[in-house]
Amino acid sequence: MKRVVLLDYGSSNLRSVAKALQAAAPADTSVHISAGAGELRSADRIVFPGQGAIGQCMQRLRDLDVIAALKDCLRNKPFLGICLGLQSLLTTSEENGGTHCLDVIPGDVRRFVPGPQLKVPHMGWNQVIQRRPHPLWERIPSGERFYFVHSYYVVPREQALVSGSSDYGVEFAAALARDNLFAVQFHPEKSQRAGLSLLNNFMRWRP
Amino acid sequence: MGLAKRIIPCLDVDRGRVVKGVRFVDIVDAGDPAEVARRYDTQGADEIAFLDITASSDQRNTMVEVVEAVASQVFIPLTVGGGIRALEDVRRLLLAGADKISINTAAVQRPEFIAEAAREFGNQCLVVAIDAKRGATGWEVFTHGGRRGTGMDAVQWARRMADLGAGEILLTSMDRDGTRSGFDLDLTRAVSVAVPVPVIASGGVGTLDDLVDGIRIGGADAVLAASIFHFGEHTVLEAKQRLARHGIEVRM
Numbered sequence: 001m002k003r004v005v006l007l008d009y010g011s012s013n014l015r016s017v018a019k020a021l022q023a024a025a026p027a028d029t030s031v032h033i034s035a036g037a038g039e040l041r042s043a044d045r046i047v048f049p050g051q052g053a054i055g056q057c058m059q060r061l062r063d064l065d066v067i068a069a070l071k072d073c074l075r076n077k078p079f080l081g082i083c084l085g086l087q088s089l090l091t092t093s094e095e096n097g098g099t100h101c102l103d104v105i106p107g108d109v110r111r112f113v114p115g116p117q118l119k120v121p122h123m124g125w126n127q128v129i130q131r132r133p134h135p136l137w138e139r140i141p142s143g144e145r146f147y148f149v150h151s152y153y154v155v156p157r158e159q160a161l162v163s164g165s166s167d168y169g170v171e172f173a174a175a176l177a178r179d180n181l182f183a184v185q186f187h188p189e190k191s192q193r194a195g196l197s198l199l200n201n202f203m204r205w206r207p
Numbered sequence: 208m209g210l211a212k213r214i215i216p217c218l219d220v221d222r223g224r225v226v227k228g229v230r231f232v233d234i235v236d237a238g239d240p241a242e243v244a245r246r247y248d249t250q251g252a253d254e255i256a257f258l259d260i261t262a263s264s265d266q267r268n269t270m271v272e273v274v275e276a277v278a279s280q281v282f283i284p285l286t287v288g289g290g291i292r293a294l295e296d297v298r299r300l301l302l303a304g305a306d307k308i309s310i311n312t313a314a315v316q317r318p319e320f321i322a323e324a325a326r327e328f329g330n331q332c333l334v335v336a337i338d339a340k341r342g343a344t345g346w347e348v349f350t351h352g353g354r355r356g357t358g359m360d361a362v363q364w365a366r367r368m369a370d371l372g373a374g375e376i377l378l379t380s381m382d383r384d385g386t387r388s389g390f391d392l393d394l395t396r397a398v399s400v401a402v403p404v405p406v407i408a409s410g411g412v413g414t415l416d417d418l419v420d421g422i423r424i425g426g427a428d429a430v431l432a433a434s435i436f437h438f439g440e441h442t443v444l445e446a447k448q449r450l451a452r453h454g455i456e457v458r459m
Contacts, residue, residue, distance in 0.1 A: 012329070012332060014302070015301075015304050016278060016306065019279050019282075019304060020282050022279075023282065051328075051329055051331060052328055052329030052331070052332075120404065121374050121375075123331070123375060123428070124213050124428070124429070125253055125458040126209060126211070145211060147283070147284060149284075149306075149374075166209075168210060189282060190282060190283055190284050190306060191283075195282060196282060
């Protein structure tokens, strides 16, 4: 059996992601929840979920002492980041008075500026335009809607990493892809069929 | 093209079963929550809301089990409300698979609860539910299912809740709730323009055009309805088709 390990660092969407992974898993894949560096290192694939505030997310990762293991996995295993699991990969975030993040992808995380027609958080089903083909987009049409809930968005220094984009007052990166890494701003675990397809694609992906 | 307006069917749950509505005289058992949720999911619901109307607190654990069961089968956002007063309640429901927690009376009794919960879980999962009744000069916030007035202005209260950390406002007109005569559009509009966070309009939906008005005239980001979907008068898909016909962006 292939092992997908879902990192448990207290993210509130942990169970939802676990349930969706289980529903989408191919027959040869088992889903495990773990907070341990050892489990991460022995996994075949990693899912890094996230929801909430970035300051607390970074603090919990430090408390669990899993940052080195996460970074090792990012070098060679298929790795899926979700929401804060995307944002925390950048260099810095404006959230919580400026937060230093993992700096795996150079760039920063900015807040949407609310306006009369622009409620923040950006909450609901928005279209994701696929900027380039990727195995994780298989069987998912460009322009498909996914469920978003976030107040901050990522701005990678390298535009070529943007695999999918959405529009909310500004055009922003909804998905980044680099080698064995794929990370999304939306919540595939809450995006019905399209979300389950993406999770299934991830578990079959051979980067 | 961009963000779609949302349609949210609401289920009243009593002791683990869907019932046809807290404000209806004859509460009729309408089924298993997971089954009903699956049906709405298939019809294209954008989210599903569960209101726990169970009176006795020793039955509260049942809601956690309901959420567990639904979240294993339905992969769209789930909002749970009703009697939630402590951070521990929020945590248990989120861990069971809820995405958003709706808080009403507890916020009125202790507004800092919203700030504490937002710090702990993030504002994206905190919905503040406001029950409002029209008064001489505006709308007053009520609690306990509209039975107890608070003397607070609903628009100011909504703004304060958003400041403290509410990620969304679920706004119910107590004057319209159960009347099927349409949303209180003035109220919806007043709150929508006053807060920077999304607003869900609720209370009074009797026809599909009421949903259109809530969005077009009321300025709501999402509309919640119970009875028009419950009694099988309309499907969620029909509601979306009606919205789309009026040029409102929906997820089809």
